[in-house]
Amino acid sequence: MWKEGSILKSKSAAISNAPLPQYLAVRRRFGIPLFVAVIALSLFGLVMLYSASYYTAEYKYDDAFYYVKKQAVAFAIAVAVMIGLSRVPLKWVRKCQIPLLVVSFVLMGLVFIPALGVESYGARRWLHMGFFSMQPSEIAKFAFVLSVACYADRYGLDTFRKILPPLGIGAAFCVLLLLEPNMSVTMIMLGLVLLTLYAGGAKGKYFALLAVPIVVAVPVLVAIEPYRLQRLLAFVDPWASPKGEGYQLIQSYYALGSGGWFGVGFLHSRQKYMFLPFAESDFIFSVIGEEWGLVGAVAVMALILFVVYSGYRIASASSNRFAALLAYGITSVIALQSLLNVAVVTGCVPPTGVPLPFVSFGGSSLVCFASGVGVLLSIDRINAAAHIIH
């Protein structure tokens, strides 16, 4: 089943196939630290959510805890799902591949049905499900990495023809995302396509061919939605339109700039008094930077990086190709989305709306990411068991 050219293979193979001295072969388990880090990140997010949202919540809903309550419920569900999934055999997860893909496509299609899809800020990204709302794209990201892992494990990705099916799934998702439109998740999806196909053994030259449609797509996308160009320009010089396109970024800068080294102190953010848009979700990292300073912001980034590191270590420790690719894909979702969020907040890339995993407000997002981590924990458990068998 192992194919040449896989980076995962060479690492895992080196570890699992070579007879190593017992003391060197002892694999550290990353499950526990990962679990602790994710819980810590989520709890810190819950606390920061309160600080960032109580004023707006009080104003909009007459309840300072409006967002916190919802997020706390989601957190409880997320922890339960995470622990539950960590106990589920990986083959069950594998069986979810087709249903998850179908559900993703259906839900993403439903977004376009006026009665169910919610249009906000000019885009249809949300689905109303009676008592709660969700973004189907949250599920789609994980559905995609799962399907790639299954496919690569079964058929390999060593020829160009073989990479076409997963590429088609990714392209289909991207088209649906662009129709919403949702540029940020499209970017993440593109990143996932690249990372997972490469990890799955696809050759570098194939990606050169993939670059062609992307290069063509950029001007076309800008032509379809001129606001994208404005956003690009606003990112270069936000001060040119402080009340318009540059507003979000400037407000984020104000928050971060006020934070300095050590921040203005917990609960003391001034930008959350409705100056900073989406302070509870997409821009919660700005509030963290404002209240905890550079030190706090970098600490949060370090914690996220540790989660990513643990995820990749679990992936490389796995002797099972499917498990390794799945762990790699899930971790990449976390890594790419975290990176995109902090890059937007700090003005490294043009503004686009994407929540910070585990920290931002958003129940469906939290539960989905926790599910991913639950699968990672399950893989870690398998790795440990495999080691004992060895």
Added chain:
Amino acid sequence: MLAIAFFFCIVAGKLFYVQIIDGRSLQAKALDQWTRDVPLVATRGGIYDRNGLLLAGTDTAYTLYVRPVEVQDAPHLARVIADALYLEYDSVLSKVARTGVSEVTVAKKLPKEQVLALMQAAPKGVYFSRDISRYYPYGNFMSQLLGFTDADTKGQTGLELYYDDYLRGLNGYQLTEADIRGNSLSDAIRYVPAVEGMDIVLTADKSIQFFAESAVDSAYRKYGAKSASCLVLDDTGGIVAMAEAPSFDLNNVPRDDLDALFAMCKMSAVSNVYEMGSTFKIITMAAAVNEGVADLDDTFYCAGSKEVDGQRIKCWKTKGHGSQTFAEAVQNSCNCAFMELALRVGTAKMYEYFRLFGLTQKTGVDLSGEASGLLLPEDAVKPVDLARIGFGQAIAVTPLELARAVTACVNGGLLYTPRVLERVQADGKLVYQSVPQAKQVLKPSTSALVRQLLLGVVNNGSGRLAGVAGYEIGGKTGTAQKYKNGAIDRGKYLSSFIGFLSAGSRQYVALLYVDEPQGLYYGSQVAAPYVGEIFANVAAYLDVPQANVEELPTFVMPDCLGKTYGEVQALCRKHGIYLEAGGEGSRVVYQFPVAGSECTSKCVLFVDMG
């Protein structure tokens, strides 16, 4: 993993840049949006007359308005407002319950107490704003001198403009932290109180201004003049009154016609130059006396004209004044005599006096828009020009320059810098006291003699109508023909009188001039009586002791029409009245006072020969 870590490091680097390097300037910008500053408007200082009477004040009133969308119980709120402000319930309700508007003004110009009482009940949706307005207790009064402000009570003209920096004060502010909608998050974090404007006290006297106002107003109306103006100075150069007609109400500035308003705002005494005519003779007189080229023993002969450098210059009385003493020549306002005086002094000396008297430059008065005298260049002055200058032609000065110089002629020879500001006070405490600045320009003996000559003009000469029985009043009349494009503008005159009143140790100099009077135009008739009226009022107002007045015998004015000049002259000599005649004919065609009027020896008879 390495790639991800690498990108995280880039983000961390950007974070460092934004948070640490750019932090301070970003925070400064952010501070601006986090706070809302409410201006605390400084109250504009008052303008007071020399006795502390308010001439311009600041009124604070409140406007109450309602935001109907925020009102929960309109009938109840209407009842509360109507009761608190003594308004009609129905009209308040119609405003409070109005829909489709964001704000409705309920009542304006409310006193503070009423608003405070209402706001104590803190009804929702009710707001008030503080309005500051300038008001002038006397309305159409001293309008040019005081000036007015714009809607933001910033000085636009007159003293309001000139002393705006003192009067305005410094606005303070109250800094409050606010959310994006401007809602306060806390009590004021910074409170910078306003520095109230300072009060200015003028040298002007409200009562004397009032006398001057009524004088120019009646002169303006009676003679259908283009304008009538009056300037009163005290003997140290303080402006006591400055009145102009036509004028306007400072409380209701007519801003519709800005050109007309601009013209009415002008202080002609400061901004305009006039060929004053005979009133200017005082300067010639003073120069001649001070130079010792004329004294009371001199006699002058007037044949009706004088030949200078081969050019014949007429006296105003073409028949001539004959032989006259210096005093008589002054009383007669004889042009020939003053040509002679000017020629005796000479161009160089005359110009030295003009400079000494400050006619060649601005006086330095604390008012804006000041002009300075227009004189021929000294080296271009020929004897013909000097002769004309001697009786007030070919030289134009501002009324203020003339009045200031004449003050020096009668106060012992001290030339003061005119001023209108007496002192500045803040909160009742003295901040600035103006000190009269003077220099000696004439010998005291010269001043005494000029005084005596001017007293003679009022007692026995053309200035009789300015006289008030029992008071020491001197002066000089002036009737100047106006010129247009270098030629006489027929029928257009500037009639003036400048006089002084002794009030104990103090003296007041009044210059009243009527621009383009219709009908009568002699200064002795058009201007002098009004100065007399002003001085009579001033003397009574200042309680100047009145000398014993003998009852003057009266007589009935006979009909002079058709009589010859000699017959009329004989009549005047008989009754001891002063005769002023115009026209070139041999018979009287017009007389004033008319036949049958009851007259005293203080009367002046005007006749036109046709």
